[in-house]
Amino acid sequence: MLRSGPLLAFFGLTALAGLIAMRIWTLPMIEAAGLPMLDVRMGGYTPDEVRAFLASLGAEGRAAYLGPQRVLDTLMPVALTAALGLLIYRLVARWSWWIGAALALVPLVYFAFDMLENAQVAVILRAPAPSDTMAETASRYTVAKAEALRAAVAVALVALAARAGERALGRGRKKGKGPMAFTVAIDGPAAAGKGTIARAVAAHFGFAYLDTGLLYRAVGAKVTEGADPLEAAQALRAEDLNAEGLRTQAVAEAASRVAVNPQVRAALVDFQRAFAARAGGAVLDGRDIGTVICPEAQAKLFVTASPEVRAERRYLELVEGGHEATREAVLDDVKARDARDSERATAPLRPADDAVVIDTSEMSIKEAVAAAIGAVEARGAKA
Ligand SMILES: Nc1ncnc2c1ncn2[C@@H]1O[C@H](COP(=O)(O)OP(=O)(O)O)[C@@H](O)[C@H]1O
Ligand SMILES: Nc1ccn([C@@H]2O[C@H](COP(=O)(O)OP(=O)(O)O)[C@@H](O)[C@H]2O)c(=O)n1
Structure with a gap:
């Protein structure tokens, strides 16, 4: 990426040098009689004021206005426009590059009016008897230049303030909460190995672990007992996640049914976010x-595997747990839940754009865990 810092300093200093040169060199000649030159009358001027100014202008002042002042008053705006444009772009592009690019054009508007003003002032200075229209046109350019410059400076100041606020907030967060929260998000379809990986990652980095499927399972279990889904979700307490029987196929099925309900999902958001933000790190x-x-x-990890591999894993898990199951029924259940999870309108199952995808179909548990730990380390977590 282009390093804009040195360029910004160069243009900023060049603009300042231009202003100083005008103040100590050209302005004293042009304003020798005490009347301010036209360019600095930011509120505009009348034809009579222009004539009064021209009458006060000596030969030396007129030559300076048309000569070195015109040169300085071109170089200085070029540098000022570049400095303001770069500053605005640098500050705003952190949030959105195209808004940054669009706002960086505001100083260009100032530049355009300044150049029009210079050209019109030169017309006036060269005319034997400048007309009212000439004076009024120059005055309009001066006013427009001043307003565009004010707007560009305001945009730069707002962007600077926003950046300073963002920095202050970041510092406050670090100071107030001790160790920074580090969140590992793991998503994927049923029996892909999310829980196995999540527990191992949490143990490796010393993070807390939340199996969010348990929230939906706990709500699903209450619904099978006759509760209203939304009321069950709103009344959910941490100890409900330890209830007996949440791991059965029937509860998994009920969970995936309540999980389609946007109000149920909304009711469970705060609990999950509070867990994710805990100091010391969290895996969900x-x-x-x-x-x-x-x-x-x-x-962010997206853990997946083929439906057949996942169904086989879940089948073995159920049989080992003493549950009755057939391979066909488990595969049908996995496919039905995949479809419901992926096709629902609210929060469907899909990898985040910046997620690392880990397909565990051909991986042992050890390999899958190593891949996950490597990916989390690559994002800056330390054991
Ligand atoms: N890479 C793997 N190879 C073999 N078995 C696995 C693998 N990952 C997970 N398992 C097993 O598959 C079953 C489901 O894994 P789990 O982590 O509970 O999946 P999920 O949380 O995605 O539903 C468990 O019995 C687990 O031991
Ligand atoms: N963050 C989550 C977690 C689970 N769920 C739902 O809850 C059901 C049970 O989730 P789970 O993670 O316990 O299921 P398994 O992957 O362990 O089979 C899933 O089928 C999803 O429908 C969800 O919608 N969003």
């Missing part, structure tokens, strides 16, 4: 952590 796994719950997460 689910379906929408990197896209909706923590779009600012420092590390």
